[in-house]
Amino acid sequence: MFIKYFGKDFMNSVFTIPAPSFTKIEIKKILISEFGISGVIKNLYSDRDQNFLIITKEKKYILKVYNIAEKKETIELQDTATKYIKNRDPQILVPLTVDYQTVEYKGKLFNLRLLDFIEGDFLNKKSMTIYDHKDMGVFVGRLSRALLGFDHQAAHRIFEWDCKQIGIIENNLRFVNTNDKKNIILYFLNEYNKNVIPIKENLRMAVIHNDGNDHNIIINNKHKTFGIIDFGDIVYSFQIIESAVAIAYIYLNNKNPFEKIYAFLQGYQSSFELNKLELKSIIYFMCLRICITVTMSAWRKKLFPKNKYLTISEAPAWSALNKLSKINLSKLSDDIIKNVQ
Template structure:
């Protein structure tokens, strides 16, 4: 499904949006979503809600069997940031048409996004995208060849975004590792004193050692959230990635920060916790070679991602307790990752990753 023509049915009059939307996008009902899809995009079909942290997402299955994703953006999100995400997907469709990311579908008015008004006068951005099928990596059991393929896929996305820029790319995002200094005032949200001290030490090291080095690294707009819930794979016994979703954390930052985010989810238990990461690095470097300074910072950048997850997720879970289970889903991964990096040690981890970058992945 490459665009709107595959979807278009006879457009029907658009209902009054003020009667359809609550203030926050996640409160949109199935009936509301159906009205939006029909009025803005001229389509109808069976609709299923999808879980999300900020937006309201709906999977629409048409009578033809084609599927689409209707996304209603939370009113709190900056409109420029949403426009950047849309523009990035359009850009990727041009520079790498075979890259398995979502495609933006035009509305009946020919627009890449529509703006509607909620009952309190709040604007919501509505977009229709192609729906990517596949198994979520978080629910799969990857085969050994998967991890080099994941690395090369990630490098391909990064390379595709290399020539892309947008005025909103410099926005401040706490999930951007280069913003780790902003974690300091939030440390008190961690209730356990020992863990709070541990995370405080990581933030202090960022201020003294890591931040001064980041300005010398290659930087560009990146996806910034290659986590297992955003990656689609080719089945439960995954051998390769087949899709990437959720560009909501896009930002202009060092590519090493983007890579650290992806690697932070792949630490394992046991005596060789960095084996998967080494394979990812090998695959990545086969497409987009890495510089020594980037590789040397990766262990520290991974720790900073874990620290960010622990603090921000706990803070959000307290603010939105009804969605706490979803928000805190990566807490255990972060704690295990910190423990594993401490067992291996920074110097040994750097040696492992630098060696991996010199190897060619086996196909």
């Protein structure tokens, strides 16, 4: 399928090319020949790449096999960003690169990174209280603070999961199967155009992780947030999107989300202060993130109809958008400012 955004071809996107499909036997040979290690190999899920947990006698690693459509400079961006964070805030654990190799497989070149494994549990394993959401906010705020001043040419990209790229959302509307659903997306796009576009020049820009959810944030044995993985969505965008993405997941995962959203933002604010315009805009970016979830699902399930994982978040996301479309977003924006600033 041939897609164009703003004159740029996306035929060979990481979202249109299937993930790598190495077997454990093939990975075992690569580990020995290219990385000089051997151990137990376990498959880990990845949407567009292929990940393995490697358990040797000495330690554990993550082996990431990148999608062949992933640009080398984007991989370098991820590596450089994690090193920058580690230097700025050593207490934030991030997956640092141990080794990097390029291997040929069935006539194609694949980039592989061997990464440190971070011991701990994902945040989604924990039953989250209000205080836990505040603690999560403190952590994500620290991440934003650690990334301050970081830049990389590859971060300045047109990326499908970047909330500011509303043209991509508009383009993917054609894959949404009913007019009612299309109208819901158009409603949120109109709200964004009406409320955020007039102030967007005053919103700070930064390189952001862009996927701070409870499947990527790691807690230690004292249930404190201390690590984050998966820098594949890293991008230069509006600073406020970092926290908007996090609260989008909080909204999706909770029946009564706003108290927890306020707690998260209060925690975030204590580590990294957001100004009034950023807080005013956050609810609109939160809604756009959920719009991306459903439009990406609509698009990619046509490309990969057998991949059921692509639609796992579709139903709850549509439910969330239906509810949000009945809420006065302007009032909600004011409520966020009152409860957080």
